[in-house]
Amino acid sequence: MSGNIGMTETTPTAMIGDLRRVLKRLYYPLEVMLVCARWYAAYPLSLRHLEEMMQERGVFVDHSTVHRWALKVLPVLELVFRRRKRPVGTSRRLDETYIKVSGQWKYLYRAVDKSGDTVDFLLTAKRDLAAARRYLERAIKLHGLPAKITIDKSGANTAAIRSVNADACLDIGLRQSKYLNNIVEQDHRAVKRITDPMMGFKSFWSAQKLIAGIETMHMVKKGQLHCPGGQPMSAADQFLQLGLLISASTVVSIVSSTLSRYYLPSHLSPGLDLLNRA
Numbered sequence: 001m002s003g004n005i006g007m008t009e010t011t012p013t014a015m016i017g018d019l020r021r022v023l024k025r026l027y028y029p030l031e032v033m034l035v036c037a038r039w040y041a042a043y044p045l046s047l048r049h050l051e052e053m054m055q056e057r058g059v060f061v062d063h064s065t066v067h068r069w070a071l072k073v074l075p076v077l078e079l080v081f082r083r084r085k086r087p088v089g090t091s092r093r094l095d096e097t098y099i100k101v102s103g104q105w106k107y108l109y110r111a112v113d114k115s116g117d118t119v120d121f122l123l124t125a126k127r128d129l130a131a132a133r134r135y136l137e138r139a140i141k142l143h144g145l146p147a148k149i150t151i152d153k154s155g156a157n158t159a160a161i162r163s164v165n166a167d168a169c170l171d172i173g174l175r176q177s178k179y180l181n182n183i184v185e186q187d188h189r190a191v192k193r194i195t196d197p198m199m200g201f202k203s204f205w206s207a208q209k210l211i212a213g214i215e216t217m218h219m220v221k222k223g224q225l226h227c228p229g230g231q232p233m234s235a236a237d238q239f240l241q242l243g244l245l246i247s248a249s250t251v252v253s254i255v256s257s258t259l260s261r262y263y264l265p266s267h268l269s270p271g272l273d274l275l276n277r278a
Helices: 014-023 030-042 047-056 063-083 129-143 155-168 180-199 205-220 235-259 266-277
Strands: 091-100 104-112 118-124 150-153 172-178
Touching: 030 047, 030 063, 047 063, 047 118, 063 205, 063 235, 091 118, 091 129, 091 180, 091 205, 104 129, 104 180, 104 205, 118 205, 129 155, 129 180, 150 155, 155 172, 172 180, 180 205, 205 235
Parallel strands: 091 150, 150 172
Antiparallel strands: 091 104, 104 118
């Protein structure tokens, strides 16, 4: 097992393939799957709570099925969300929190900007220079170069920022302030509030996927999803929109792969391209 576990180690192609297999054998409406996945990622509920809540609404689904839906749907929602995520600020607060995996405490690196918007997150097995640097390189690659980073007195985070500056000839400002870092420490609570009823994760694999969904739903609640036309939407509607985008792209992918086996008239190709870019 690798010492550092990223949140998107599984390739996007594999994730889409997993979701495609789920959609091809739907026994429940897609809306039911999305509601269960959203509730699990957004609220401090156990799987058995969700099973009971769905039964009260006339939907009889086993808690293990809800768990399987969450593992399949949430990582793909994260990928779709990242393509539509609003830009974050260049003044960032970095910290790590504890997450229990297989009965052992692991580390979730997280950062927010000065407005409280989530920058990025990364689950690691250790809290050391390599883990902190990996997080920094990932965040810079996905969200650009920060002007300054505020941390607590962590020696590993300090060394990681200085090593990145030295190796890449950068000038990222480093500020150590427990008071200014309270914003990210308070933001940890939103994630821990959801993970606590889960009573720990059974494996890194499941922890990666479910934390990705929890963080995505947290960012949706904070308004970090770019909505078309700037129209205000509830968190539930934004989540459903992401799910419908997944459904549409999966259908297009299935249609494309099927048509590619046969003759595709040239006048249909532009329309299919437009759907793929949607």
